[in-house]
Amino acid sequence: MAPSAVESVSNLPLKVASKKTSSSDLLDLDLQDAELDGRVLKTFRCLIADLCQQFNGGHPGGAMGMAAIGVALWKYAMKYSPENPSFFNRDRFVLSNGHTCLFQYTFLHLVGYEYMTFDQLKSYHSSRTDSFCPGHPEIEHAGIEVTTGPLGQGIANAVGLAMATKHLGATYNKPNFPLVDNTTWCMIGDACLQEGVALEAISLAGHWKLNNLVVIYDNNQVTCDGSVDMCNNENVNDKMRACGWNVIDVENGSHDIETIVRALITAKTSQDMPTLINVRTVIGIGSKSAGDAKAHGAAFGAEDVANIKRSSGMDETKHFQVSEEVYEYFRAAKSRGRESEAEWHELVSGYRTKYPDLADEFALRMKGEFTENWEEIIPSKESFPTSPTPSRKSSGLVCNPLAEKIKNFMVGTADLTPSVNMVWNGKVDFQNPDLKTTCGINGDYSGRYIHWGIREHAMASISNGLAAFNKGTILPVTSTFFMFYIYAAPGIRMGALQNLQQIHIATHDSIGTGEDGPTHQPIALANLYRAMPNILYIRPADSEETAGAYIAALKAKNTPSIISLSRQNLEQYPSYSSRDGVQRGAYVFIERQNADVTLIGVGAEMVFAVDTARLLESKFGLKARVVSFPCQRLFDQQPIEYKREVLQYRSTAPRVAIEAYAVNGWERYADAGWSMNTFGHSLPGKDAYKYFGFDAEVIAPRVSEFIENVRQEGVENLRGEFRDLNNVSH
Amino acid sequence: MAPSAVESVSNLPLKVASKKTSSSDLLDLDLQDAELDGRVLKTFRCLIADLCQQFNGGHPGGAMGMAAIGVALWKYAMKYSPENPSFFNRDRFVLSNGHTCLFQYTFLHLVGYEYMTFDQLKSYHSSRTDSFCPGHPEIEHAGIEVTTGPLGQGIANAVGLAMATKHLGATYNKPNFPLVDNTTWCMIGDACLQEGVALEAISLAGHWKLNNLVVIYDNNQVTCDGSVDMCNNENVNDKMRACGWNVIDVENGSHDIETIVRALITAKTSQDMPTLINVRTVIGIGSKSAGDAKAHGAAFGAEDVANIKRSSGMDETKHFQVSEEVYEYFRAAKSRGRESEAEWHELVSGYRTKYPDLADEFALRMKGEFTENWEEIIPSKESFPTSPTPSRKSSGLVCNPLAEKIKNFMVGTADLTPSVNMVWNGKVDFQNPDLKTTCGINGDYSGRYIHWGIREHAMASISNGLAAFNKGTILPVTSTFFMFYIYAAPGIRMGALQNLQQIHIATHDSIGTGEDGPTHQPIALANLYRAMPNILYIRPADSEETAGAYIAALKAKNTPSIISLSRQNLEQYPSYSSRDGVQRGAYVFIERQNADVTLIGVGAEMVFAVDTARLLESKFGLKARVVSFPCQRLFDQQPIEYKREVLQYRSTAPRVAIEAYAVNGWERYADAGWSMNTFGHSLPGKDAYKYFGFDAEVIAPRVSEFIENVRQEGVENLRGEFRDLNNVSH
Structure with a gap:
């Protein structure tokens, strides 16, 4: 892959104020002692090698290669609070190359996430059932925003997290009150850039001009099979630019912390587009397998681990060495986090004085709750038509008043607006406000109707990010023909695994969908969703049961639901059907x-x-x-x-x-x-x-x-x- | 979307010899009477409008917009034989925007595919169970190479068809004997360029430099929701170039048959890369909904259909009008097809004299058969290890000798070569012969081991194209972790629907896969494949049963199989297990x-x-x-x-x-x-x-x-x- 010109980031001032928020965002880029930086990187890499070696497994190479990126993120660029991992306006970090999870676990440990003890770090790949260090990052653990591992999912989630910020910011921010303005940072490897779901999500992020999204590409040019050029020779930078992204190159990603930090800050302050930072790294750097596929998914062996330590100037006879100096290096993280939080709470407090109603609504959203008495918004049985009605139409009758009144709803469709009946009165599209479409339908970031395009997989996977931003704050409602939820299945599964409430509106179910034929008629897909843990697949028989399906889905606060609907007219059975029965x-x-x-x-x-x-x-x-x-x-x-x-x-x-x-x-x-x-x-x-x-x-x-x-x-x-x-x- | 510079195709000679094959490929581009061309296009468009109007449904707009492209293809550019739709070296045509199927059905009718009578054309969207005109093209009907409809699948299939040509050509062609050198043509719409599976397939086609693949983009900038810029603003041409494609622009795609033909010929004779022809068209041209989303998926109404005819200079009171002049316009198709066939048979006959052994092998492959006695290649029960063995290893013991000896096998992996054990002695990678990789593992088009990269969906969908080239000639064997066959599910389903034999090697099944955790442990995926029609999901218990699984899969000539295997060691049960039992x-x-x-x-x-x-x-x-x-x-x-x-x-x-x-x-x-x-x-x-x-x-x-x-x-x-x-x- 031919890297294109390196964009100049070397002339940035060393103190950079974020364009967006408070003084806690001032990044204090004191030039560290370069030797100290080196010792920190070496300590980190030897620790990773040890953690994989102890149980002779795991993924050391990527984590080691990304060490300098991690320092740039956790020491300099990211806004977070180790003492309160759920600080609302924190930056979100997503490890899309989830197999390198030790990278994240180790930084969480070093910057002071209390639960991530050394003892916990050492539970990686152990048989301990109380481990917080599973083989891929899991949302249940503090500091982990989304569960990743299946490649391509994380970057799609990151697009959703960045959308959530844009949307909540457009809805609640006021002049001098940037309540929600965090940045989403996402690490990817060579693999994520190959997965279709990532390519769909990249396309959407460019379309929406999500300038608060920074994707850091751990470009080590190695995957399991060998060098990436065995299966990919495209010009990644040009491709990203064609998709509407900024691109910044970093040549020496293994060591050059300063250049990485400058790139991160440039990206964070992008005014117009999401940014890809293309960082050249060396997988398994320091080991004998450096730069080779062997460094990807196996421990190095005791001999090479000793060799890594020796050449790092560390004691090869000792394991798990982290000196006080290294902890000291990250010491400021906690106080900086406390300051960020304090400033933000002050901001919210001023906001409450000036915008009390909005502040109440914001507080409710922060708690992840809907407007009270939402069930009353759902039409009564008596109000439904008694003549034959397609349940996709019944669904509109139920959902559209809910979507109109409950701001948590973000409803979208994979290009089937005329078919799925999800448009409510006064809906506004989620769009970049500068967009001017040919057909004249525009929108802004406060919009809650999403045109996903013909991208079912990204629709589901990005929705996981929307739902994970802060549980319950946004309720994503997706829609397409039921058959095409087979494209979305990997994303829907990740939503179920992460206990994320969502509603998937699946119209045109069964052979009743008709003329489109067998390609469009689902036969076996319901079997997948009926068997899948933690998901409700609901097929209502008429309008009343459709109301029941929505009630069940809305009550399932930790579970996604699929509501499966007909294209064709269905008999209505008001004497028999019951929304309570559906429950x-x-x-x-x-x-x-x-x-x-x-x-x-x-x-x-x-x-x-x-x-x-x-x-x-x-x-x-x-x-x-x-x-x-x-x-x-x-x-x-x-x-x-x-x-x-x-x-x-x-x-x-x-x-x-x-x-x-x-x-x-x-x-x-x-x-x-x-x-x-x-x-x-x-x-x-x-x-x-x-x-x-x-x-x-x-x-x-x-x-x-x-x-x-x-x-x-x-x-x-x-x-x-x-x-x-x-x-x-x- | 900003179109980039139109590449000049206007100076091409009007008689263009294909670089590849026989004189039958000489394209006789007699400039037709422009008025006659216009009448043909109008006839075609009115016919489409009538065919949708009769049952008040269907997809007229795209088919009408693509009329000139169809003329350029079926009258000038494509090599095919209406009297023998299965002529082995025919060009393959794939309608990836399958909802525009009337486009294809109508051209098949006009150029003389016997079964596609006018009566059949009129069965589109009817209640006739003997219709050959389903709502999306189906492989069962002559002239249809693959079943399409679910968006993005067709272009992936086309990549597979083009690979098949490259592979068979590299295997059997000899100087002056280009036995297999057909071109694959694929129509796509705006939607296909959004689907992840298409983006994966595009990336691979560029990587492999499939210069025999021509994708024609019906760029009407309209999808169901409205104008495409509501959800996609990327620079498609730049993106394709970054992926290693040629791009040719055609500005007036609604009428300018000559420029389209020149573009097609330029693309067909590309020496180095696949080509995208970006053709600007107008959806529903001639109707009141021209250029609007309304023209996509509904009939125009009787009034507008009359209006279309009136403004086309046709009798608005008559339906289904095709004059003799229009049939005459396409008359040469049959004789040209006969000539192509005759020349090819002569070629094969000469080849047989000069290369009798290869000719025998080629004949066997054409019949879709394996080497005789293939079952004897499978190791006996006695030869298997008796100590605990992972079934993914057993699978290698069974499959690798088969793959070594049976040339029909094309084996690949979604970047899991070290995990899936599918490498046989002397395997050669399927690669562009000019590729020089960093890791030093190269290949050529005769190679039968495919590095799919981390693109599970494209792996399955492209494999459908490999299998569909000529049933049985190529047996695609894919591999990845079982969990990631959830990414591939839409492609696997299309293989089952099309009765295409394939083997999917799904390793790391069940929770036994271990440390990678819940993201990698399949729980419900087997339910999908056990319920799905026409697929065998086989979970063997030990090596002997793994042999049985392969035998079942190889005997299922019209059915794909998934062989589901363990990561971990499994007890061997030679006293109990039985390959015959598996059957x-x-x-x-x-x-x-x-x-x-x-x-x-x-x-x-x-x-x-x-x-x-x-x-x-x-x-x-x-x-x-x-x-x-x-x-x-x-x-x-x-x-x-x-x-x-x-x-x-x-x-x-x-x-x-x-x-x-x-x-x-x-x-x-x-x-x-x-x-x-x-x-x-x-x-x-x-x-x-x-x-x-x-x-x-x-x-x-x-x-x-x-x-x-x-x-x-x-x-x-x-x-x-x-x-x-x-x-x-x-």
């Missing part, structure tokens, strides 16, 4: 005493359950109960007594689940299924259903026959012989 | 007459089933059978008698499935599960298992208790009350 995952929709069968209806396919029940009664003289089953996870959380009541486990009547998805998983609740065994087909929705046997006239006789079989064979023999009743295949 | 999905591993329980063991967790069985016997006096269950899909395909024999449905002994994944779906085969209810934890593999209760000492007493409960309650009451026995949670 329990499944409930009796139509009761019949001494029923011959229980039919389980789900979401858009409820109509087939209800119609089959009616036909069984009118034509076959059979009594069918109907259970609505919008959410398996919520049902699983109910007490056994409730489950038995709803599903009548001990009855001799069989249960049949009707859903136009793969049946896998329904075996827990049903004895038989009417489902999909293949991909879908391009046909108008109604015809697609018919083509695959979703038609009461086809279902009822088969169910009747099944009931008869069960009577003959004995219900006990159903155990373990789940029946796929829908043999229609093409 | 049936599940089989009896350890039989016991009158057993008290059946334990289902799966993959890396088989050890817990076997150890629990032993402990139940030695400590609890209970008899446990063990069933190995590597593949649910294969088991589902077995006759009911076999299933009953293996799982003993009618026995009173319960069945317990032991797997460190979400249990969803095991309810079909078991009465209880020992599984995961949460995400994983960062601990060494063995400790992670212990932490979550995977330990025979913990499992056996619970299973014993469960057996006792079942005896008391009666096995019939297990129906519908699946038990999660593993309550360990943290």
Whole structure:
């Protein structure tokens, strides 16, 4: 990769005031004794080598190569408070190359995060279950803003964190009261620049001109397979510039702390664009594997660790050496943090005097709470249409008043505004205020409607950053066709893993989506989300259940939800459907005493359950109960007594689940299924259903026959012989 | 977006010989009567408007805007044979903006693809189940190279198709015998340039210098939400150049057929890089919604359709008008196709004389077959190690001799060469032959080992293109950690939908992967792939079963497979395990007459089933059978008698499935599960298992208790009350 011209950062004054906030942001760049700097870097690198060597594993090379960057960040550039890691206006740091986590853990230790003791550092890769040093950074631990590891996710999260600052700043800041103006710093390696989700996020950050975002590229040109030029020869700097980024080169990233600091400050004070700092480093510097892929993901071996220490002028017979001098080097971090906090609290206090209402609202947002009585904003059952309505439309009826009134909502779509019905009265787009679009729809950073473009993965992963800025302050609501949440799956999973509340509005579910055909008709995707820990996949059957789905999603403060909706008109069942029922995952929709069968209806396919029940009664003289089953996870959380009541486990009547998805998983609740065994087909929705046997006239006789079989064979023999009743295949 | 300088294509000679092949490639660019050209374009556009209007739906705008591009392609630039759509050395055309499928269907009709009758064209969006005109192009229909629709997939497929040409050419072409030298043409819209998978694929195409790939960008600056500048303001041309692409601008893409043709020919004859032709067009040109998002995804309404015809000088009262003149305009396509074919067959015939052995091999490859007796290449059970072995290592023992000997194999990894064990003796990398890497590992286009970089999604989606070039000619084998096949899921799904054989080697499955922690430990991903139609997800328990997994995958000629492997050492069970057993999905591993329980063991967790069985016997006096269950899909395909024999449905002994994944779906085969209810934890593999209760000492007493409960309650009451026995949670 040919580095382009190094932008000059050498003429900056050594005392640089941030353009943005208070005097605590003055960066006091005293030139340290260069030898002391060197000893600190060597201490850090030997410590990393030791920490990996003790259990013969881990990722030493990247962390060692990035040592000087870490000093520049934690000693000079970043605003943070080790004694209060959740200081609201702190800078956010994201380690997108999460495998180098020792880099972060070690700096947290050196600057004085209390929980990050030496003993804890040494728990990395140990069998200790009380370790705060997992193999990748995890959000649960102080100083870690987001969980990273899957490559490309962190930089997308960082874009979300930077957006959150822009948005909250535009909403609450006033002249002389910059309440929210922190910087987001993100480390990436060569890998993150290859992942599609990162490329999507980079494109968006450039589009939005997030000048508060600084991405530091640990450019060591090595990945697991060897040198990066085996699979990537693009001109990274030119590519970033084409995407609307500043680029600053740093040639000697292994040692030149001062140049790195100047670059960081230049980037932090960028007026117009996000900045990439392209820092040349050497992976595993000081080791025999320096600059080689071997330094990436394995300990160096005792001999080389001794060698590293020897050539660093340290005692090769000792392990885990950190002199007092090194702790002293970082000593000011705590007091600087305290000062930053104190100034900010003073600022907030003045703000409260001058803008009491806004200050109240800001305080509520800081606590991560919604406006009180939000549930009352949701339309009553009586107010919903009674004629057939697509549930994507019902969703708009529920969500749009919420989004209008609850400022926590940031709603967006992956370029499906006309399809997903998420636009509320007076919505403003989140945009750079200087943008002038061809179609004339503009916005500013206070806007809460996000045009993600056709970037489903970044939509989910950036939303994790929005949600992680301060839990509950922003509630990201994403939207696209359900099928394309398969693109977003890695991001959605990371949201679930991090306990981040979000709502994903997934329209056009099932084969009912119609003419677009099998590429657009989800068959197996629900299986992923129903099995995934800590996520609610909810398929409401009508408007009332859609209201219930939103209530469940809004109450799940530590859990993302997917609300899965129809493209097509759905029958409304005001006599049967219940928002409260949705909270329990499944409930009796139509009761019949001494029923011959229980039919389980789900979401858009409820109509087939209800119609089959009616036909069984009118034509076959059979009594069918109907259970609505919008959410398996919520049902699983109910007490056994409730489950038995709803599903009548001990009855001799069989249960049949009707859903136009793969049946896998329904075996827990049903004895038989009417489902999909293949991909879908391009046909108008109604015809697609018919083509695959979703038609009461086809279902009822088969169910009747099944009931008869069960009577003959004995219900006990159903155990373990789940029946796929829908043999229609093409 | 600021277009950069238009590269001059106006001075090209009008007769241009391809640098590559035979005289049939001479493009006879007779300047047509400009008025005739105009009438053809108008006819085409009115026809599109009519086809959408008849059922009041579909995507007219893009197809209309691209009309001149279509003429340039099908009349002038592309090599194809309407009478033999599968002519081996044809150019491949991919419609990455698949929603504009009417564009392709209509040109297939006009140039004489026999099956694409006018009657068929009119079946678009109809309820006809015999339609060959689904809402997005589908590979099953002649002239369609790959199924597209989910955005970004098509361009990745096109990269794969172009790689296939490069690879086969480098393998079989000889001086004066360019057997395989076709061009791949790919249409994209504004959306594809936003999707991460496309950006990954673009980066790779530039890296590999695929000069036989031409991407034509239908730059209409409109997507569903409005003008593209609402979400994308990057300089596309500069970005592509930074990725190693040529860029050619065409300003008047709506009408200027000649300039488009010149651009296509320039691109086709590129010596060094892939080419993007950036063509400015107007979506829905001629309609009242021209240039507006409204033209994208809805019919124009009868009034505007009449208006379009009127302003096109056509009879507004008539529908579906195609004059003889227009058919005549494309008449030469068939004869040109016949000539191309004839020349190529002559070439092959000469080649056969001169290179008989290679010709035989080439013929076998064309038929999509492997070397005969491939099964004998797989090591025997006796040759495998008997000491504990990671199944990722077993996989190498099986796959590497196959890859060495069967040239169909193209094996690659998303930057995990040291972890996935897929390198065989003498492997050559697929690389541009001019590449000189820093680490000194180079290659050429004949290479069959692919460094995908950290681009899992593109790896899968490009592999679809490799597999689709000519079914069976290339067998793509991908590899990464199982967890990161969540990034690749949209591509893997498209492979399954298209019946493309591929093998995905997914190492580091389950929590046994250890220290990397929950970000790297898959819990729910298997649920997606077990439910997805037409894919085999196979988790072998030891080396012998790994051999079985490869045999199943290699026999599944129309189905992709995922072979799911351990990072850690696994016990080997030569007395129990069976490659033949794997072919049936599940089989009896350890039989016991009158057993008290059946334990289902799966993959890396088989050890817990076997150890629990032993402990139940030695400590609890209970008899446990063990069933190995590597593949649910294969088991589902077995006759009911076999299933009953293996799982003993009618026995009173319960069945317990032991797997460190979400249990969803095991309810079909078991009465209880020992599984995961949460995400994983960062601990060494063995400790992670212990932490979550995977330990025979913990499992056996619970299973014993469960057996006792079942005896008391009666096995019939297990129906519908699946038990999660593993309550360990943290």
